[in-house]
Amino acid sequence: MAEDRNTKARAKQGWPAPFVELRVMRREDAAPGSPRSEGIESPWDGATPGELEIRGPWIASQYYESPDQAHRWTPDGWFRTGDVATIDEEASSKSWIGRKTS
Secondary structure (H helix, E strand, C coil), X not given: CHHHHHHHHHHCCCCCCCCCEEEEEECCCCCCCCCCCCCEECCCCCCCCEEEEEECCXXXXXXXXXXXXXXXXXXXXXXXXXXXXXXXXXXXXXXXXXECCC
């Protein structure tokens, strides 16, 4: 049993760099193609997927000379990575699922 748990832990992406925060956001009420809503944070259960967002002192606040990419940042300063992920109950690991398509 312990071996299975170790294998699952090794398959995750691991811990974020120091001072970097992670969260997974999902949009429950938005229809495909509708304007982006800020959504709600997914529970840290290792099963509920959403878009991975990050923030921290080493995360850029904008793309250099790319004002068309401003939508990648939330009003509260989180960077939308475009990755779909889950975060486990220990909040120390994430499982990468894929890339957002829209």
